[in-house]
Amino acid sequence: MxxxxxxxxxxxxxxxxxxxxxxxxxxxxxxxxxxxxxxxxxxPQESGSAAPVVAPEDLCPQETLAKARQLGIAFADQLREVHRYVTNRGTVIWICADPGDRLFYQAKTRGEDAPLVQGDNGLLLVDVVETGEDAYEATSPTDGNKFFISRKQFRIEFTNGRADQVDKVVEFE
Missing domain, CATH: 1.10.287 (Helix Hairpins)
Structure with a gap:
């Protein structure tokens, strides 16, 4: 037992x-x-060789996408155009958004037909704020200048004491 x-x-x-x-x-x-x-x-999900989520005709300018890639912005190749403005002085401004709806400001001076060259006649700003219907505000991190765009007007507030620049918007998409 x-x-x-x-x-x-x-x-x-x-x-x-x-x-x-x-x-x-x-x-x-x-x-x-x-x-x-x-x-x-x-x-982050890699898109591989698959087509972008945004149709090519809805993308922001290629120069914007290239600068966004250079800055290391996530989804740089998928920045879509939200609005496009043209002023009476020939400045073209795009408001772009990534898939998460983060807003970007891209401007180009010297007329609609001028090539967009970042740092020369082009300026890309991140963290744009929507201030109203089709109205946005962007601030330059380097000098603090503020850029305001709406269907009617484009305004720059300079921080160095220079008089504000105010342009009329003549085209809006």
Missing amino acids: VIATVFLTIIGMTTGFVLGERQRRDDARQREQQQQQQQQDQQ
Whole structure:
């Protein structure tokens, strides 16, 4: 009787140990899978060779997309045109948005037909604020100048004491 009890005790302990180890392995495997899934969820999805989400005709100018890529802006290749304004002085302004609706300001001076050259006659600003219907405000991080655009008017408030520039908007899309 004593031998049988000892034998059954050993069998029970061994079975319990084996089952416990199996459960620990399964738990560890499940935790590892959850961590991998969380890492995949946190990584931006690569579009690979798939077509962009935004139709090419709805994209902002290629120079804007190139500058956005240079600045490391997420979804730089998917910045879509929200509005396009043309002033009486020939300045062209685009309000662009990424897939998350973050707004960008792109301006070009020297007329509609002039090439857009960032840092020469082109200025790309991020973190644009919508201030009303078809109206936006952007601030230059380098000099603090403020740019206001609406269907009727384009205004620049200079921080260096220079008089504000006010142009009439003659075309709006």
